Amino acid sequence: MSGALPAMKTVNTAVRETAPMIELKDIHKAFNQGQHNEFRALKGIDLELPEKQVTVLCGPSGSGKTSLLSIIGCLSRPTSGRVRLRGRDISGLPERFLTDIRRRTFGFVFQQFNLIKGMSALENVMLPAYPLGGDWRQLRDAAERLLAELKLGHRSAARVEWLSGGEQQRVAIARALINAPDVIIADEPTANLDTALSLEFMGILEKLVDDGKTVLLTSHDPLVVGSSLVQRVVEMRDGRIVPHVYVETA
Amino acid sequence: MKIWIEKQKYLIDYTLASLARRKVKNAGLLVVYSVLVFVLASVMLFTHALRHEARTVLEGAPEVVLQRMVAGRHDLIPPGYLERLGRIRGVQSQEGRLWGYYYDSVVKANYTFMAPNTEAEAIAPGNIVVGPAMARVRGLAAGDVLTLRAYTGKLTRFTVARILPQDSELVSADLVLMSSDDFRSFFDMPAGHFTDIALRVANPQEVRNVAAKLAAQFPDSRPILREEILRTYESIFNWREGIVLLLSSLAVLAFVIFAWDKASGLAADEKREIGILKAIGWETGDVIRMKFWEAALISVFAFLIGYLAAYVHVFHLASALFAPVLKGWAVLYPRFKLSPVIDGLQVATLFFFTVFPYAAATLVPIWRAAITDPDAVMR
Ligand SMILES: Nc1ncnc2c1ncn2[C@@H]1O[C@H](COP(=O)(O)OP(=O)(O)OP(=O)(O)O)[C@@H](O)[C@H]1O
Ligand SMILES: [Mg+2]
Numbered sequence: 001m002s003g004a005l006p007a008m009k010t011v012n013t014a015v016r017e018t019a020p021m022i023e024l025k026d027i028h029k030a031f032n033q034g035q036h037n038e039f040r041a042l043k044g045i046d047l048e049l050p051e052k053q054v055t056v057l058c059g060p061s062g063s064g065k066t067s068l069l070s071i072i073g074c075l076s077r078p079t080s081g082r083v084r085l086r087g088r089d090i091s092g093l094p095e096r097f098l099t100d101i102r103r104r105t106f107g108f109v110f111q112q113f114n115l116i117k118g119m120s121a122l123e124n125v126m127l128p129a130y131p132l133g134g135d136w137r138q139l140r141d142a143a144e145r146l147l148a149e150l151k152l153g154h155r156s157a158a159r160v161e162w163l164s165g166g167e168q169q170r171v172a173i174a175r176a177l178i179n180a181p182d183v184i185i186a187d188e189p190t191a192n193l194d195t196a197l198s199l200e201f202m203g204i205l206e207k208l209v210d211d212g213k214t215v216l217l218t219s220h221d222p223l224v225v226g227s228s229l230v231q232r233v234v235e236m237r238d239g240r241i242v243p244h245v246y247v248e249t250a
Numbered sequence: 251m252k253i254w255i256e257k258q259k260y261l262i263d264y265t266l267a268s269l270a271r272r273k274v275k276n277a278g279l280l281v282v283y284s285v286l287v288f289v290l291a292s293v294m295l296f297t298h299a300l301r302h303e304a305r306t307v308l309e310g311a312p313e314v315v316l317q318r319m320v321a322g323r324h325d326l327i328p329p330g331y332l333e334r335l336g337r338i339r340g341v342q343s344q345e346g347r348l349w350g351y352y353y354d355s356v357v358k359a360n361y362t363f364m365a366p367n368t369e370a371e372a373i374a375p376g377n378i379v380v381g382p383a384m385a386r387v388r389g390l391a392a393g394d395v396l397t398l399r400a401y402t403g404k405l406t407r408f409t410v411a412r413i414l415p416q417d418s419e420l421v422s423a424d425l426v427l428m429s430s431d432d433f434r435s436f437f438d439m440p441a442g443h444f445t446d447i448a449l450r451v452a453n454p455q456e457v458r459n460v461a462a463k464l465a466a467q468f469p470d471s472r473p474i475l476r477e478e479i480l481r482t483y484e485s486i487f488n489w490r491e492g493i494v495l496l497l498s499s500l501a502v503l504a505f506v507i508f509a510w511d512k513a514s515g516l517a518a519d520e521k522r523e524i525g526i527l528k529a530i531g532w533e534t535g536d537v538i539r540m541k542f543w544e545a546a547l548i549s550v551f552a553f554l555i556g557y558l559a560a561y562v563h564v565f566h567l568a569s570a571l572f573a574p575v576l577k578g579w580a581v582l583y584p585r586f587k588l589s590p591v592i593d594g595l596q597v598a599t600l601f602f603f604t605v606f607p608y609a610a611a612t613l614v615p616i617w618r619a620a621i622t623d624p625d626a627v628m629r
Binding site: 066069070076077095096099100108110114115116117118119127128130131132133134135175187 | 256257261263267523527529531534
């Protein structure tokens with residue numbers, strides 16, 4: 001798989017421009033634990049994600065990228081191991097706190113976009129803020145602004161199932177940004193897009209980087225992996241990180 | 251606090267949008283639910299109002315009625331009985347009553363004929379006063395002439411003096427009032443005879459004593475106590491209500507199964523939606539609260555619609571749908587105008603037995619879906 005990484009640069013783990021935002025220690029994830037169909041998707045992951053950088057997880061299908069992304073984004077818990085967020089151990093926190101952290105820290109762009117059908121783009125963008133109970137008008141304005149920034153202002157009242165794939169993804173991105181999270185997590189963001197739309201996504205990614213977001217992506221797409229925006233590429237295989245192909249692009 | 255309220259507003263907002271998105275399904279649910287509440291509430295309102303009515307009527311009834319029996323059958327009271335009664339201690343007043351049934355072959359209905367005793371209600375010979383239902387059936391108005399075939403075979407003409415008011419139609423609907431003399435000659439009854447004797451007993455404690463003394467003094471007669479009639483009425487009502495309630499509980503059961511089925515087969519898209527909401531930062535509690543509002547809105551709406559419809563049905567449309575089952579004793583179906591009576595406890599019971607099973611049936615599977623990790627939406 002390392003052959004598929006076109007812009008491989010020298011490995012340089014010693015230089016750290018910023019402190020790690022997220023730190024993983026010996027993460028294991030087993031599905032259906034204790035049952036005959038037990039499957040160990042992650043087998044001891046150690047990883048640090050620096051702040052304000054773009055990291056890409058790559059690797060073959062089934063290597064555990066999505067599983068790892070879920071754990072980092074507090075969507076699921078590791079079977080064992082520690083997760084630290086800005087130095088704070090969050091692996092043992094009860095669901096309520098974890099949800100609160102997820103809401104404020106992470107914005108997700110799912111591979112299937114996961115927009116709620118039947119609702120307008122604007123409503124979809126506003127959804128993550130509902131449980132915060134803030135002012136409705138401010139929230140709506142913020143959502144409008146995000147959609148406008150993503151060149152979707154004119155489609156904000158449209159129901160999401162009427163939007164094209166690229167438009168849907170931009171709605172999903174706006175939704176990921178509505179609670180102003182520090183970390184954006186996107187699973188295979190270009191898998192459903194053609195080249196033109198993928199390039200558009202990279203443009204948005206650039207803006208996110210400029211805004212100082214920490215970005216974590218999974219991707220097979222050379223367009224993403226090889227992009228100059230990506231500082232680090234982490235390759236996975238069989239639930240482990242492949243050593244030495246741990247790449248940092250300058 | 252303000253945040254909490256804002257949050258509930260958002261949740262309700264979302265709920266409304268979500269209800270609107272699944273219009274057909276929710277409308278269907280609402281209809282089934284409302285019909286169920288409607289049937290149950292109709293039964294409850296009807297029987298309750300009926301019982302209330304009967305009790306009101308019986309309140310004015312005499313404590314004891316003395317009937318003479320001949321060979322085990324009700325017979326006329328001969329002259330002299332009334333005078334002998336006056337000497338029983340505890341009896342405040344007594345009066346001989348004249349009443350009976352008359353079958354009108356024209357409309358195939360039974361009327362109740364009565365000769366009122368009190369001076370105030372006295373009716374001039376040749377006149378009658380008729381109940382509202384009868385007036386309706388025979389198309390009578392004050393001043394009309396009605397010809398009835400008396401027991402002697404003679405056709406007798408009566409002038410309708412007035413129509414009784416609708417107040418308590420259950421009892422007065424098929425009533426025909428006339429003077430004592432007219433009554434006796436119509437039914438070919440000898441003078442001085444009565445149908446039965448009504449006794450007033452001031453002290454409720456004395457009623458049983460008086461009854462015992464009556465039984466001893468008039469071995470050919472039988473005292474009927476008001477409290478016994480009340481009990482009989484109650485048991486008749488309870489029995490009828492029991493049948494209907496049995497059927498209704500089957501309906502409730504069916505509804506619970508329906509709700510359970512609907513909810514436990516939580517549609518895939520609904521499950522996905524729950525997953526998405528959790529993944530984008532909703533807490534399990536938020537999701538459940540949102541779904542709670544959904545269930546609450548549907549149940550409360552259905553309850554209101556069903557209950558209001560039942561109210562209209564029972565009190566304005568005279569329980570058209572199942573009065574024949576519940577009444578049954580009157581051939582001439584009185585077109586009831588039951589006076590509206592609502593019993594708070596009954597409303598609460600009904601609310602509990604419809605809203606609660608629905609809420610439980612929908613919320614349990616939602617709770618199960620909501621507590622799972624949201625990472626499922628990642629794949
Ligand atoms: N809920 C689950 N139950 C059982 N096995 C699971 C579950 N989720 C994931 N797996 C398994 O764990 C392994 C890793 O899955 P994961 O989705 O993380 O792979 P991936 O690297 O994202 O693959 P892809 O590139 O195809 O998206 C797979 O073999 C998958 O079948
Ligand atoms: Mg994946």
